[in-house]
Amino acid sequence: MRNWEQLEQTQPAIVKMLTNSVEKNRLAHAYLFTGGRGTGKKEAALLLAKTFFCAQRQGAEPCQTCRECKRIESGNHPDVHIIQTDGASIKVEQIRNLKKEFSLRGVESHKKFYIVQDAEKMTDAAANSLLKFLEEPDGEALAVLLTVQIHKILKTIISRSQVLQFAPLPADLLIKKLTEHGIHEKYARTVSKMTNDLEEALQLCQEDWIAQARNKVIQLIDDLSMRPRYAFITLQEEWLPFFKEKTEVQLGIDLLMLWYRDVIRMQVDQTDQIVYIDQEDKLQDHALKLSQEKLGNNLQAIMDAKRRLDANTAPQLLMEQLLLRLQEG
Numbered sequence: 001m002r003n004w005e006q007l008e009q010t011q012p013a014i015v016k017m018l019t020n021s022v023e024k025n026r027l028a029h030a031y032l033f034t035g036g037r038g039t040g041k042k043e044a045a046l047l048l049a050k051t052f053f054c055a056q057r058q059g060a061e062p063c064q065t066c067r068e069c070k071r072i073e074s075g076n077h078p079d080v081h082i083i084q085t086d087g088a089s090i091k092v093e094q095i096r097n098l099k100k101e102f103s104l105r106g107v108e109s110h111k112k113f114y115i116v117q118d119a120e121k122m123t124d125a126a127a128n129s130l131l132k133f134l135e136e137p138d139g140e141a142l143a144v145l146l147t148v149q150i151h152k153i154l155k156t157i158i159s160r161s162q163v164l165q166f167a168p169l170p171a172d173l174l175i176k177k178l179t180e181h182g183i184h185e186k187y188a189r190t191v192s193k194m195t196n197d198l199e200e201a202l203q204l205c206q207e208d209w210i211a212q213a214r215n216k217v218i219q220l221i222d223d224l225s226m227r228p229r230y231a232f233i234t235l236q237e238e239w240l241p242f243f244k245e246k247t248e249v250q251l252g253i254d255l256l257m258l259w260y261r262d263v264i265r266m267q268v269d270q271t272d273q274i275v276y277i278d279q280e281d282k283l284q285d286h287a288l289k290l291s292q293e294k295l296g297n298n299l300q301a302i303m304d305a306k307r308r309l310d311a312n313t314a315p316q317l318l319m320e321q322l323l324l325r326l327q328e329g
Contacts, residue, residue, distance in 0.1 A: 004047065004061055010169050010198075011040055017164065018044070019060035022051055028162040030134050030143045032119070034150040035166025038197030042117065044166075045144040046072060049080050049113045052142055083116045088312050090116070092125035099133055112141040119145035120152035127154045134160035169196040178205070186278045187211060193258055193275055194251060204251075216242050217255040218279065224326055225286065231323055240316055249315045250306070253322075257302045263287050264295055294329040301325035 008015040021027050031048075033041040050062035050069045062069050071077040081101060083094055098114060116122070122130065133143065134157060145161060147153055171192040178188035178201055187210050191201045204210045216239055223231040243252040262274040266287035276283060290298075305322045309315070 002043065002047070003064065007040060007044060007047065011044065011166055014044060014164050014166060018048060022060035027052070027142060029141065030145070030161040032145045032147065032150070032153065032158060032161040032163045033166060034147050034163060036168050036196055037148055038195030038200040039166035039168055040197055041146045041166050042115070045115045045146060048144065049077075049115070052113050053077070053079070053111060079111060080113045081115070083114065085118050085121050088121070090118070090122040090126050092123060092129050095122070095126045095129040099129065110140045114141070114143045116143065116145045119147045120149040127157060131156055131160070169198070174198060174201060178202070186276070187214070189275050189277060190214060190255070190258065194254055212242065213252060213255060214276070217252065217259060218276075218282075220256075221259055221282075224323070225289075228327055231327070232320065235319055235323060239319065243315070246309065246315070249309060253302060253306055253309065257299065260295055260298050260302070263290060264292070267292070297329050298326055
């Protein structure tokens with residue numbers, strides 16, 4: 001895990017605000033970290049937890065080597081709790097258990113630290129239940145809520161938390177860092193459109209995952225364009241066995257969206273911004289064949305599929321219906 005100095009390279013405003021609060025002993029009782037996926041929200045939350053518990057920190061910088069820091073790093077600290085979705089949402093029972101924990105003394109200290117991941121996925125009952133702690137905070141406890149969709153968070157929760165907006169890592173900087181790690185530019189460009197975080201980008205590039213994913217997308221696009229009757233066979237035999245988990249399906253759909261956006265860029269002569277830099281001939285061919293209306297319909301179909309995936313539609317059914325819409329235009 002990076003330290004504050006390293007995190008400052010990508011989130012200078014966030015780091016300055018948090019470290020100043022630590023040094024002045026003015027940490028809020030609740031924070032709401034908001035920003036795109038991969039901007040370092042959870043990493044910052046865990047780093048703040050280390051700072052909160054570390055007895056050997058220098059200024060705001062945790063030592064990273066003491067027992068407290070190491071247990072937080074390994075996810076085994078008894079007074080650091082992470083609340084995650086149970087299925088598709090965070091249930092009220094989870095928040096009730098959280099509140100029960102707040103009412104008890106820390107296992108080994110008077111401090112407690114809680115991270116609520118995907119806070120926008122709290123049910124209404126869960127969100128309202130959480131308000132009690134936010135309205136009557138325990139001075140020895142600190143909560144950090146993480147979200148990519150702040151508009152879905154109750155306004156009353158927002159008003160009782162200190163909101164910190166995480167900025168996206170500039171794509172050119174991410175591409176530069178990835179190429180320095182030996183990642184080919186065509187994959188670096190693709191990954192830079194899928195995440196803003198270097199560590200997550202590197203993970204996507206491990207074991208040639210992103211290379212294989214791009215190939216699956218290009219194969220499906222080829223079939224839709226030239227062999228539409230084979231598209232569903234490709235879906236069953238190539239796409240679905242590769243994009244298995246929900247997060248992988250989301251990434252696959254994102255890659256499809258990037259393709260059609262590249263076609264539009266070719267039409268408006270923005271070739272320096274295309275992602276599939278090794279597929280210019282195919283993109284140019286599609287740019288000549290597809291009308292802006294059809295491209296708009298295709299992009300709308302993909303965005304609708306993303307929303308339906310968030311609503312837990314079965315991936316196979318979702319992709320079959322998406323292919324039909326892409327064929328119809």
